[in-house]
Amino acid sequence: MSQFFQIHPDNPQKRLINQAVDILRKGGVIAYPTDSGYALGCHLGDKSASDRIKRIRKLDDKHNFTLVCRDLSDIGTYAKVDNTTYRMLKTYTPGAYTFILDATSEVPRRLLHPKRRTIGVRVPDNAVVHALLGEFGEPIMSSTLILPGETEPMTDPEDIRDALEHELDLIIDGGFCGMEATTVVNFTSGSPEVTRVGKGDPSPFQ
Numbered sequence: 001m002s003q004f005f006q007i008h009p010d011n012p013q014k015r016l017i018n019q020a021v022d023i024l025r026k027g028g029v030i031a032y033p034t035d036s037g038y039a040l041g042c043h044l045g046d047k048s049a050s051d052r053i054k055r056i057r058k059l060d061d062k063h064n065f066t067l068v069c070r071d072l073s074d075i076g077t078y079a080k081v082d083n084t085t086y087r088m089l090k091t092y093t094p095g096a097y098t099f100i101l102d103a104t105s106e107v108p109r110r111l112l113h114p115k116r117r118t119i120g121v122r123v124p125d126n127a128v129v130h131a132l133l134g135e136f137g138e139p140i141m142s143s144t145l146i147l148p149g150e151t152e153p154m155t156d157p158e159d160i161r162d163a164l165e166h167e168l169d170l171i172i173d174g175g176f177c178g179m180e181a182t183t184v185v186n187f188t189s190g191s192p193e194v195t196r197v198g199k200g201d202p203s204p205f206q
Helices: 014-025 047-057 083-091 127-136 157-164
Strands: 003-006 030-033 038-043 066-068 097-103 118-122 140-144 170-173 183-186 193-196
Touching: 003 014, 014 030, 014 038, 014 127, 014 170, 030 127, 030 157, 038 047, 047 140, 127 140, 157 170
Parallel strands: 003 170, 030 170, 066 118, 097 183
Antiparallel strands: 030 038, 038 140, 066 140, 097 118, 183 193
């Protein structure tokens, strides 16, 4: 049975944030709000936790996981980014974008697309996520909370509780956070290519 925390969307309670981070550090899988629907998250290095996310979403090995970051300070550790790309990312983060980048050797192979060695990177504009990441001190390995057979991310914490309370360690109710998935921009071919139009304005990358 998962825990259920109601965390204020603008002024997250530090006590609850600390408890949520403790759950992540102990290998837990959490559902948490972003600026474009809810996401599933776990510790980057925890294989059993990432396998649980794959089971919940029925994902195959071709799925690109996303590193949710507080800002771009960690990006060089996990992704190969030239100066031009970095400037673009800095201009449009935080925001409702997922950027597909070539991964460095720091990213565990099991999280990468088996043929392309790419990773998604995301800096959401959401106070709860920023508080979590600030306390956690590293990116959260994430996947949008879209249940098998659905096309849109889950947006209601009570619905998440009804569907997944036996599968997750924690559900964070951070209020309504939008219904659209992120806009996905692929930078691996040298110039940006919009591969999914979502909440983020795609025009700067087209």
